[in-house]
Amino acid sequence: MSTLVSTPSPVQQASSPSVATPLLAECEFIAGGITAPAGFKAGGIHAGLKKRKKDLTLLCSEGLAHTAAVFTTNIVKAAPITWSQQALQAQRSSVKAIIINSGNANACTGPQGMIHAQQMAEATAAALQCQPQEVLVSSTGVIGVPLPIDTILTHMPALVQSLGTDADAGLAAAEGIMTTDTCVKQTAVQVEIGGKTVTIGAMAKGSGMIHPNMATMLAFITTDADVSPEILQIALRESVDESYHMISVDGDTSTNDMVVLMANGQAGNPTITSRTDANYEIFRQALNAVNRNLAETIAKDGEGATKFLTANVTSAGSKSQAKALAKAIVSSTLVKAAFYGADANWGRIISSMGATGVPFEPGKVSLSLVSEAGAILMLEKGEPLPFDEDYGRKVLEAHDIEIRVELHAGASSATAWGCDLTHDYVSINSSYRS
Amino acid sequence: MSTLVSTPSPVQQASSPSVATPLLAECEFIAGGITAPAGFKAGGIHAGLKKRKKDLTLLCSEGLAHTAAVFTTNIVKAAPITWSQQALQAQRSSVKAIIINSGNANACTGPQGMIHAQQMAEATAAALQCQPQEVLVSSTGVIGVPLPIDTILTHMPALVQSLGTDADAGLAAAEGIMTTDTCVKQTAVQVEIGGKTVTIGAMAKGSGMIHPNMATMLAFITTDADVSPEILQIALRESVDESYHMISVDGDTSTNDMVVLMANGQAGNPTITSRTDANYEIFRQALNAVNRNLAETIAKDGEGATKFLTANVTSAGSKSQAKALAKAIVSSTLVKAAFYGADANWGRIISSMGATGVPFEPGKVSLSLVSEAGAILMLEKGEPLPFDEDYGRKVLEAHDIEIRVELHAGASSATAWGCDLTHDYVSINSSYRS
Numbered sequence: 001m002s003t004l005v006s007t008p009s010p011v012q013q014a015s016s017p018s019v020a021t022p023l024l025a026e027c028e029f030i031a032g033g034i035t036a037p038a039g040f041k042a043g044g045i046h047a048g049l050k051k052r053k054k055d056l057t058l059l060c061s062e063g064l065a066h067t068a069a070v071f072t073t074n075i076v077k078a079a080p081i082t083w084s085q086q087a088l089q090a091q092r093s094s095v096k097a098i099i100i101n102s103g104n105a106n107a108c109t110g111p112q113g114m115i116h117a118q119q120m121a122e123a124t125a126a127a128l129q130c131q132p133q134e135v136l137v138s139s140t141g142v143i144g145v146p147l148p149i150d151t152i153l154t155h156m157p158a159l160v161q162s163l164g165t166d167a168d169a170g171l172a173a174a175e176g177i178m179t180t181d182t183c184v185k186q187t188a189v190q191v192e193i194g195g196k197t198v199t200i201g202a203m204a205k206g207s208g209m210i211h212p213n214m215a216t217m218l219a220f221i222t223t224d225a226d227v228s229p230e231i232l233q234i235a236l237r238e239s240v241d242e243s244y245h246m247i248s249v250d251g252d253t254s255t256n257d258m259v260v261l262m263a264n265g266q267a268g269n270p271t272i273t274s275r276t277d278a279n280y281e282i283f284r285q286a287l288n289a290v291n292r293n294l295a296e297t298i299a300k301d302g303e304g305a306t307k308f309l310t311a312n313v314t315s316a317g318s319k320s321q322a323k324a325l326a327k328a329i330v331s332s333t334l335v336k337a338a339f340y341g342a343d344a345n346w347g348r349i350i351s352s353m354g355a356t357g358v359p360f361e362p363g364k365v366s367l368s369l370v371s372e373a374g375a376i377l378m379l380e381k382g383e384p385l386p387f388d389e390d391y392g393r394k395v396l397e398a399h400d401i402e403i404r405v406e407l408h409a410g411a412s413s414a415t416a417w418g419c420d421l422t423h424d425y426v427s428i429n430s431s432y433r434s
Numbered sequence: 435m436s437t438l439v440s441t442p443s444p445v446q447q448a449s450s451p452s453v454a455t456p457l458l459a460e461c462e463f464i465a466g467g468i469t470a471p472a473g474f475k476a477g478g479i480h481a482g483l484k485k486r487k488k489d490l491t492l493l494c495s496e497g498l499a500h501t502a503a504v505f506t507t508n509i510v511k512a513a514p515i516t517w518s519q520q521a522l523q524a525q526r527s528s529v530k531a532i533i534i535n536s537g538n539a540n541a542c543t544g545p546q547g548m549i550h551a552q553q554m555a556e557a558t559a560a561a562l563q564c565q566p567q568e569v570l571v572s573s574t575g576v577i578g579v580p581l582p583i584d585t586i587l588t589h590m591p592a593l594v595q596s597l598g599t600d601a602d603a604g605l606a607a608a609e610g611i612m613t614t615d616t617c618v619k620q621t622a623v624q625v626e627i628g629g630k631t632v633t634i635g636a637m638a639k640g641s642g643m644i645h646p647n648m649a650t651m652l653a654f655i656t657t658d659a660d661v662s663p664e665i666l667q668i669a670l671r672e673s674v675d676e677s678y679h680m681i682s683v684d685g686d687t688s689t690n691d692m693v694v695l696m697a698n699g700q701a702g703n704p705t706i707t708s709r710t711d712a713n714y715e716i717f718r719q720a721l722n723a724v725n726r727n728l729a730e731t732i733a734k735d736g737e738g739a740t741k742f743l744t745a746n747v748t749s750a751g752s753k754s755q756a757k758a759l760a761k762a763i764v765s766s767t768l769v770k771a772a773f774y775g776a777d778a779n780w781g782r783i784i785s786s787m788g789a790t791g792v793p794f795e796p797g798k799v800s801l802s803l804v805s806e807a808g809a810i811l812m813l814e815k816g817e818p819l820p821f822d823e824d825y826g827r828k829v830l831e832a833h834d835i836e837i838r839v840e841l842h843a844g845a846s847s848a849t850a851w852g853c854d855l856t857h858d859y860v861s862i863n864s865s866y867r868s
C-alpha cells in the first residue's frame with residue numbers, strides 16, 4: 001500500500017489555481033493509453049486462443065493501486081467476474097494487476113470455470129511475485145466452451161516478458177483484448193490537480209451495437225492520481241453512467257462486462273477524499289473525457305457499422321428523462337436500420353422515444369437531423385415540416401449524424417451514441433463462432 | 435343493443451356437458467376469418483394509399499356489439515388510437531364497426547390527424563347509417579406523413595360495396611390491413627358453450643420481429659358469443675398476455691398497436707358474466723387458440739425471417755419468471771442472428787436470460803435445441819455437454835426450432851415465439867418508406 005501514500009502538504013492544496021472554477025478545457029488529450037500514467041506496465045501477446053491475433057493481456061501497477069470497478073448486472077456471471085469481485089472485496093479495493101484474455105469468455109463453464117480463473121490469477125501472481133487475490137481476471141469471447149487454460153499458463157513467461165511502460169506496450173495490451181473490434185480503442189488525458197500533473201490512460205473493447213446487452217464491453221483505466229478508494233468508486237460509477245451506459249441499455253449487460261479503474265497515487269496530488277473537494281470535479285471531468293472518448297469510439301466501431309449516430313436530447317424536464325430518451329433512440333433497431341438506408345424516417349425516432357414509457361409531451365417536441373452535409377428540421381413543436389427528400393438523403397448519407405431532440409420541458413440534457421444496423425452486422429453475428 | 439340480448443334458459447345451461455371440466459380439445463379450427471361468426475360483415479379494397487395492394491378495410495356488426503380493446507402503451511399515440519379510445523368510452527364498450535387503413539399510420543400528424551380520424555369515422559357512419567362514435571378507426575403504415583384523407587373518403591362507396599359475410603369478404607378485409615406481411619393472417623375456431631355453437635374469427639397484421647416495439651401489430655377478433663363487456667375485456671387482456679405479448683417485449687408497443695374483440699351475442703349462449711362461470715374458461719381457451727395461432731403466424735412471418743423459433747421455459751418458479759425469460763430469448767438480436775447462421779451458440783441464449791435481471795439459478799438450468807432433424811441437449815443443470823458440431827448444424831438448419839429451457843425451480847411454464855434476424859430484415863427496414 002506504500003505507493004498510495006502521498007498525503008499532500010497544505011501548500012500544495014492552496015497553490016491549485018483551479019479549485020474554485022474547474023474547467024474541462026484544462027484537460028488535454030495526449031498520445032498513448034494505459035501506460036501513459038506513471039507506475040503502470042502493460043503487455044499483450046498471441047497465446048493461441050484466437051487463430052492469429054493477440055489474445056492475452058497483462059496490466060500491472062508497480063505497487064498496490066486503489067481500484068474501483070463496475071461489473072455486469074447479468075444474473076449469469078462469468079467465472080472471472082466472480083473471481084474479481086471476491087478479490088476486490090478481500091483486498092479492500094487495492095490490487096496490483098489484471099490479466100485479460102480474449103477468444104473465450106470462461107462463462108457457463110461450470111465449476112471448472114472458477115478453477116481456471118483462479119489458475120490465471122495464481123500464475124500471474126507467481127510471475128509478478130504478489131498474492132493471487134491481488135490479481136483481477138477478465139475474459140471475453142465465446143460462452144460455454146472450456147477455457148484452454150494450458151495455452152494461457154504456458155504463455156505466462158512470454159506475457160510477463162512483454163510488459164513495458166512505453167506506448168508500444170500499452171498498444172499491445174489494447175490489441176490483446178479485442179474480439180470483433182476493427183480498431184484499437186485507447187486514449188489518455190492529462191490535467192493539473194493541486195499543482196501536479198495527473199495522467200489518466202485507458203483501453204477498451206467494443207460490443208455488438210444493436211443490442212449491447214449481449215456483447216461484452218470491457219474498459220480498463222489507469223491513473224497516477226491519488227484518490228481514496230471510496231471516492232474512486234463514486235467517480236467511476238458516475239462516469240460510467242455518462243459514457244459506456246449511454247451506448248447501451250441500462251442493466252442490460254453481458255456475462256463478462258467489466259470496467260476497472262486503478263489509481264496508484266504516483267502523481268503526488270493532494271489526496272481526493274471527498275466529493276465536495278473541488279479537485280474531485282477536475283478529476284471527474286478528466287475521467288469523463290477519457291470514458292466518453294472511448295464510448296464514442298466503441299459506438300463508431302459497432303459491428304458492421306457504416307454510420308455514427310449521436311442523439312442529443314435537450315430542454316428535458318430531468319436528467320433521467322433526457323438519458324432514457326437519448327438511449328432509446330440509438331437503441332432502436334428500426335431507427336438504426338433507417339439510418340443505414342439514409343432514410344429520413346423521423347417517425348421511428350419519436351416512436352422509439354414513446355415506447356420507453358417515459359412521459360413527455362409529443363406536441364412540444366422538435367426534431368432535427370444534422371450532418372456535415374446540412375441540417376433538416378423535421379418536426380417543430382409536434383408539427384411535421386415538409387422537407388426535400390433529396391436534400392434529406394444527402395444529409396443522411398454522411399458518416400456522422402446527429403439527432404437533435406428538444407423537449408421544451410426544462411433545462412436538462414443528455415447524449416447517447418450508436419451506429420446503424422447493417423447487412424454486415426447480421427453476417428458477423430450469424431457466424432460469430434466459426 | 436338489442437342484438438346482444440339473449441338471456442339463456444336454465445335448461446340450456448344445465449345441458450352443457452362440459453361445464454365441469456372444460457377441455458381445449460373441444461375447440462375446433464375451421465376455415466375463414468372475421469366473417470366466420472354470425473352477424474359480421476367485412477370487406478377490403480385498394481383505395482390508393484399503397485401502390486397496388488389493398489389498403490382499406492371495413493368490419494361491421496349487424497347491430498352494436500360488445501367490444502373490448504387493448505391499445506398501445508406508447509406515449510406517442512396515433513390519432514386513430516385516441517379516437518377509438520374516446521369512442522369506446524362514450525359508447526360504454528358497444529360499437530358497430532371498425533375502419534382500418536394501411537399505408538399510413540396517421541401518427542405524429544398534428545391536430546390535423548385527429549380531424550382525419552374523425553372524418554374516417556363520420557364517413558363510415560354515414561355509409562352504415564349509424565353514429566360516428568359507433569365506429570372505431572385504426573391505421574398502420576408510415577409515421578408523420580399527413581393521411582391522404584380524400585383518397586379514403588372518395589373510396590367509401592366502393593368499400594361499403596365490398597362488404598360481405600362470406601369467406602372471400604373476410605379474406606379481402608385481412609388483405610387490406612397488411613403492410614410488410616408476406617402472407618394473410620386469419621383464423622377461426624368453433625366451440626360449444628351452453629349447448630350453442632360459438633364461433634370466433636380473427637385477422638391480424640404482423641410486425642418487424644427484431645424489436646417489435648417499433649412495428650405495428652393489429653388484430654381484430656369477432657365472435658357471436660354472448661359475453662358481458664367487463665368479462666370480454668378481462669378475457670381479451672388475459673389472452674393478449676399469453677399470445678401477442680409473447681412475441682413482443684412488454685410495454686414496448688408502436689404508436690398504432692391495437693387489438694379489438696367484438697362480441698355480438700348472436701350464438702345465443704348463456705351470457706358469460708363472471709370469471710368463475712365455467713363457460714368463461716371454455717370461451718377463454720377458444721379465444722386463446724385463435725390468438726396464439728395468429729401470434730405464431732406473425733412470428734413466422736417476421737420481416738425477412740427464414741426460421742421460426744419457439745422458446746419453451748418450463749419448471750419455472752413462477753409464471754412471470756417463465757414469461758420474462760421465454761420472451762428474452764426470442765427478443766435477443768444475437769440469439770436471432772445465431773439461429774440465422776444455424777450456429778448452436780447456446781451461450782447467447784443463457785446470457786439473454788441473465789440480462790433480464792429476473793433471478794434464476796444458472797447452475798440448475800438445462801437447455802436443449804429441438805427440430806424435426808433431431809434434438810441436442812447442450813446444457814444439463816448448468817453443465818455444458820459436448821456435442822457434435824455437424825449434428826448441431828443439421829438440427830438448426832430446420833425451419834422450425836424449439837428452444838427448451840428447464841429451470842428446475844417450480845411448476846410454471848411459458849411459451850414465446852420469434853424468428854431469426856436476417857440480411858433481408860435489414861434490407862426491408864433500411865428502405866421501408868421507398
